[in-house]
Amino acid sequence: MEFKHKKLVNGLNVIGEVNKHALSAAIGFFVRTGSRDETDDISGVSHFLEHMLFKGTDNISAHEVNRIFDDLGAQYNAHTTEENTVYYAAVLPEQLQEVTKLWCQLMRPSLRDEDFDIEKNVILEEIAMYKDYPQFEVIEKCRNLHFGSHPCGRSVLGTVESITALTSGQMREYFESRYSPDNITAVIAGNFDFEKICQYIEAGCGNWQPKEAGRKIEYFAGTAKRNYERKHNLFCRHICLASPTVSYQDERSYVATLLAKIIGDSTDSRFFWQLVDTAIAETATMHCDAMDGVGAFFSYIRSSEENGPKVLQITEQIFESVRQEKISAQELQRAKNKVLSGMTIKNEIPMGRLIELGINWVYLNKYRPIEEEIQRIKDVTLDDLTALLADYPLVPFTEFSLGPEN
Amino acid sequence: MTEKIDTYKLSNGMTVLGIPMASVQSAAIGLLLPAGAATIPDGCCGAGTIIADWIFRGTKDKTNRELADALDGLGLLRNSNVESKHIALSAALDASNLLEAIELYAQMILNPALDSEQFEYSKQLALQGLLSLEDDPRHETMLLLKEHFYPDPLGRNTAGKKEDLQNLTAEKTKQIISENFDLSQTILAIAGKYDIQKLRPLTEKLFAGEKPKSKKEINTKEPLLDYHHHPHDGSQVHIGIMTQSATPQSGDYYNARVATAILSGGMSSRLFEEVREKRGLCYIVSAGYHCLKETAGIACYAGTTPDKAQETYDVIIKEFRRLAEDIDADELQRAKIGLKSGLVMQSESTMARAQAAATDHYILGKVRNLEEILQNIDKTSIKSIVDFLKNNPFENFCSVTTGPVKIKPV
CATH class of the missing domain: 3.30.830.10 (Metalloenzyme, LuxS/M16 peptidase-like)
Incomplete structure (x- = not known):
């Protein structure tokens, strides 16, 4: 390359x-x-x-x-x-x-x-x-x-x-x-x-005229508000949770990506074992949305209406427990393997590589070879995760739920 | 561009395919297990969905958690999908871990734990999946469309039926697995970076010991291609329309594919132009070729607000019916280029290659190489496509709507 x-x-x-x-x-x-x-x-x-x-x-x-x-x-x-x-x-x-x-x-x-x-x-x-x-x-x-x-x-x-x-x-x-x-x-x-x-x-x-197109960058930790809306045509409870994390420009964005995998990947994560494997929720995922000067973890969980309160209770326990009981070395390694595989497969196709290249440039104004990205993932330690959780503790979070009427 | 495809059968009849790809570091696995929705006994609709989850819940020598840890330890990205005839398992990973991944998949297929407690979880997830389909009217429309279009049980709803799922037991499902997991009817495809000298003895060692089972016959019932409405008090009417087309075995297959691309290939194709660009009726309108081994169709989807539903439906039907008219050389050329470049680009993905190879082999008994497909697309002409469309006019349509109002079908 x-x-x-x-x-x-x-x-x-x-x-x-x-x-x-x-x-x-x-x-x-x-x-x-x-x-x-x-x-x-x-x-x-x-x-x-x-x-x-x-x-x-x-x-x-x-x-x-x-x-x-x-x-x-x-x-x-x-x-x-x-x-x-x-x-x-x-x-x-x-x-x-x-x-x-x-x-x-x-x-x-x-x-x-x-x-x-x-x-x-x-x-x-x-x-x-x-x-x-x-x-x-x-x-x-x-x-x-x-x-x-x-x-x-x-x-x-x-x-x-x-x-x-x-x-x-x-x-x-x-x-x-x-x-x-x-x-x-x-x-x-x-x-x-x-x-x-x-x-x-x-x-x-080359003949396009330059004009300064700025953007106001401001960090915001989120409101931590909660809301539940009922809709007459729904059958399931759809839950979305958000809490603050690092921005794209922050060196710790790789740590945040791995933390979201550990908690909310679709397989073999804390959400998976406590919510999906046990059939309390049908789907439970979490991802890190690192943006321009600001960031948030988003979780999406879908369950029956009946299981909704239990889902929220377990999710809060998961968020508390990752801080109190340490994440294991195996959990971190699994998350790294998953992120690295996804990265390799996506980047083998020019269309996949294009997005990665472009977004990196837009946010960082620099080029990151794929080898460097791989190394940054590999270098994340358990202490990095602990430090990130100390700064961005996942609770309190913002919650919005959509569910059926009665 | 001619590629060499490794194809061999194990001593028990299981097919193994290898598609080597230069310049990739990953490898993908595509596995077709003959336990799809149509192969499941009556009254057990949805068992395939349960099975596709249950086999991941441990093997004879690994607990549920140990198996998941082993798979994720290899950095394996995985997927499973229930189709008409098969449960399709797919995975992609760094090529250095490929052989270990195949060993784990062999254990899951040949020695799954099938624990009764775990069965209940798989069943509850399948029931929740069915419920969540009610909150996804687009997806539901297309599942209903295939159910009504294909001869029963070939189009059977892969998500299952609530009553059948509720009545299923671990014992009954074990029996279905035992009858259906027939390796002589199973296809394993590997695409990407692999070493055939290692792959071949490993697959022989892992899978060849399993004896073939008696082949199951499926009796089908011809469908009435009519109109079905599923009430849903949402914002849009989700419209699904399906009509007959040529199967991959047919001499007209490439005519059918290019004709479908003229109807709905790129954004300059007829449906997009007439429905969205000229009239602004929809955000999504598209039609695609869809096939089983026995039969094939063109499946069209459009979503629109209730007051535009009838017009949308009428414009789509009109475009189907006038497809044979006024095909010009430029239009044909665009359809061909779009199809060909789409296929070349798709071929860069190891996962897509492995899945396509397995499906090809199941339907045609061989894997078509890319060059052969591209040449056959080139061979189609205005005359061959118009002849095909005139000999096989779109007369009967199966239509499904999900939404607050019905339409008047043709």
């Missing part, structure tokens, strides 16, 4: 990791913007804008965009989170130049009113779809409750009201302020020639 980096005059960073053995290549544009960068009156605009990027430019219609991607056999998509909007495509190596040229154009979209109006319906359908998906809904509501007035609690999709009221003018304004070259990183992974692809990016993006 060979790492490459070039910063264009206007501030756009281009990074690449070349793997000559790969059968494909992947390119992505990582824009450092998401729902945390919005205000109430434009709630959901980052995600709506992500959809609108596929509607083309002054020279390419929406249908042509889809057609060109399909002509290239691209596997392409985009996603928006609280902090990032990521556009990507994986192609066979010989198509990378063309797909790169297309992305460079799409990153400066027309945002036509007629496309905006039709796509608004699609966004409203997406909001309706997630209302029928309680696992998503409970996590979003818990995040909102946990972060309170901190921007990381903002909904990515927005609401029916905010999307209905949003205008194309507001979207254009948001685009101008956030899609500045210094706020975007172009990332390439797999089998490709960096210099060649860089030339295309420079030709396509």
Whole structure:
């Protein structure tokens, strides 16, 4: 693997990791913007804008965009989170130049009113779809409750009201302020020639005007509030718990990742043995969401309504016990093995590597070879876990539950 | 790009496949055990789900916890899935631990503990899984669709039935395992980095001692392809539509695959363009090819709010019916490129390769290499696809909706 980096005059960073053995290549544009960068009156605009990027430019219609991607056999998509909007495509190596040229154009979209109006319906359908998906809904509501007035609690999709009221003018304004070259990183992974692809990016993006797109970073430990909402069409209890942890930039984020595995991996974890193996809950998982300057552990547990109180009681005991009774060396080793396997398998595919590379760059502004990431996981000790738990003790936590009426 | 695939049968008839992949450090295991939903006796619907959990709860010489520790000690990422004919077990891990992982899987299959107390936990989890399906209307719609589309019992609901699950006992389930875990009908596929000189004697040593069992016949009943509605007071109507297509054994298989890609391959394909891009009716609309050994279909899903449900359904049916019309050279080319590059990219994943090889071997009796598939896709033409669609018009549709309102089906 060979790492490459070039910063264009206007501030756009281009990074690449070349793997000559790969059968494909992947390119992505990582824009450092998401729902945390919005205000109430434009709630959901980052995600709506992500959809609108596929509607083309002054020279390419929406249908042509889809057609060109399909002509290239691209596997392409985009996603928006609280902090990032990521556009990507994986192609066979010989198509990378063309797909790169297309992305460079799409990153400066027309945002036509007629496309905006039709796509608004699609966004409203997406909001309706997630209302029928309680696992998503409970996590979003818990995040909102946990972060309170901190921007990381903002909904990515927005609401029916905010999307209905949003205008194309507001979207254009948001685009101008956030899609500045210094706020975007172009990332390439797999089998490709960096210099060649860089030339295309420079030709396509070199004339973008720089504009400082900042972000207010503030740490917040969470509200530790509790809420339970009943819905007439539900059959199970869906529980989401959140408590503070380190940010992505914190060196201890690897420790936090391993701690979440030890407690809440889907197999052979504390949640697994005490909740799932014993059939008290059907699913119980925990993950570390290390973000920009802030972080949270999220747990999602699904059980029968009847078992809900027992689930909460056991979960609290698990959170208490990891601090009081030490985590064993075997538990830590198992978690390391699982994380390392997942990392190896994901990174063998250019599309998987692309995301890892891009996110590392966006948050850390540096390249981390896979070997370094592996070493950082291997180096975590039991004392590191104890120290992390002393600073971030898992209790008290924020709880949001969704469950059936009676 | 021609690849060498290792294929051999053990002395008891079990099939072992090896797909070597250059430049990866991982290896994946794909195992098809002949204990899928359709092979389970009547009145035991859902036993496969219980079995897929129960066999992970210890072996004759390892407790539940010791087995889990051993698997996780190898850094093994694992999955299990109940299909129509098989329980599919899959795993991926660092290649240096592959042989130990195969030994553990052999113990789970040949010498599972099958402890009665553990059975109750597996059963409770299966019942909870069934309950949680009620909170996942999209998934439920597609399970119901396959149940109504495929000849019974081939499309049987893999999650099970509440009454059947409640009545199942450890003894009965043990009997099902004993009758169904027939190694002569089992396929083990390994993809990624492995040493055939070590793999072959190890699999022979571990599995060949188990004698073949008598093959089970499954009698099927042709379905009525009609409309079923499952009331659910949610935000959307979840629409599932399925219609007949060519099986992988058929000479028209590649015509069917390319035709499905024209209908719903990339975002420029007909369904996405007509339903989402032009009319904004849905966020998700897609159709995909789905097959069993005996029969195949195109399964379509769309989710939309109640006032748009009928229009969504009507537009989808119209697109199925006009699929043979106006296929142009560019459209065909896009469908082919999309299918081919998707297959090449999927082939970079060891887990996907192992699973695909095992399924191929079960359905076709051989593993198709990637080059052969790509060439066959290239051979399709507008004429071959239109001929196929005209000879096999989409006349009958099985439709399922889950949501607050019904639709008027065709």
